[in-house]
Amino acid sequence: MQNKPTYSIESVDHALRLAVLLQQEGPLGVSDAAARLGVARSTAHRLLAMLVYRSFAEQRDDRRYAAGPVLRSWSGGDSVTHLREIALPHLRALVRRTGETANLMVLRGTQVQMVATAECDQALRVGDREGRMLPAHLASGGRALLARLDRAEIDARYGDEDRTGVAREVVERTIRQTRRRGFAINDQSTEAGLTAIGQAVGDPAQGLPAALSVAMPTARYHRRMLPDLAAALDEAARAVAQDLHDDS
Template identity: 55%
Template sequence: MRNKPPYSIASVDHALQLAALLQQEGVLRVTDAAERLGVSVSTAHRLLTMLVYRDFAVQDEDRRYRPGAVLRPAETAPVAPLHRVALPHMERLREATGETINLTVLVGAEARIVATVESARVLRVGDRVGRTLPAEDSSGGRAMLAALPPREVAARYPQADLDRLRRDLAVVRRRGYAVNDQQTEAGLTAIGRAVVDANGVPVAALAIAMPAIRFDRSALADWVTALSIATKGIADDLG
């Protein structure tokens, strides 16, 4: 299980987080960057200026920052509104479960983590923002795939044998959640549930991520209930 290095360099970490945000969201203002990183506006400006210098970002005429030549724009809808709506629900879900909470969006056949609220426990799953995982293996990705029409799933996997995936997604659809038990990372288990809009279209997924040693099937029903409350809350707030 990969966690944040004990002697991480804050400025480097902040710059990498900004690069990931630019890639995911396509546009950032200095004030948005400062808010997301929890730093001053002047610090955010210095970080963005360095990203521009290294071609990770460009500044447009409106003084907003966009991905530079080094970064390719993400193939997703704008994440910032989703992030703002989801964050309070993610924090409440963390308090209810004591575990790390990830917000994921679907990009083709990949699940991209766009926000993390970390557990306060010493042994915990760390920040995964910016990571992409095979959607069929991750809990959030599988939950979102299960909410899609079969033809859309097939379009995302044109070269794959879909029989096993269809069976897996049928189980997820019936249960209403997906479990990733060390399929994407040794030592990590996650439980995911999709956030769907009024038409049943998945717009994101929440996942409770924990060290595999703490995964307890007797607690699964409580975790799923907490997930259901959080995902419904996000869907309601998104309208």
């Protein structure tokens, strides 16, 4: 199970997190960046200046910073920001209900990108995954999203095996299993020692394709937990979808 390295370099971590924020949430001022990272304003300014220098960011006329050319092709813009704001209270409620870490992710081609994490407070836990990219056919939320897509969408993503490196029959089998269950399971498919249950939020064909997951150390997982975890996820996903609808 991959958590934050004990040897991580703090300045590098801050710069990477800041790049993710610009990519996912749109323009930030220096004060906003400092608050999100929990650093001094001067530190945030230096980090932003380096991102600009390497084309990960650019400064706008209003003096705020936006995703630069390196990040722009993956930018989720305002839609991800709005989705994250709507989903975070429900992620925290999932943590309280299940006692495990909860994640929000969006589908990007044949991968999913983690856009928000609410960590549980257990000593042994799955840590913050915000910003990570995972193969959609392996991640629990990705599997849940693929199971909601029609054949044309699957063909568009996985029609060229030479390009994707993923066998079509593997994707089809995963989709069948997920549809049969009504939710998705990732039992150490993306990381050794990590098990996650996923559920799509609404209809991926209508709006931003998003999913929720509950992730835990495999040592704490047992199949008898599935009904309760699936019910909690289904309730949270429906609540997020309803809030998005009401706020549109």
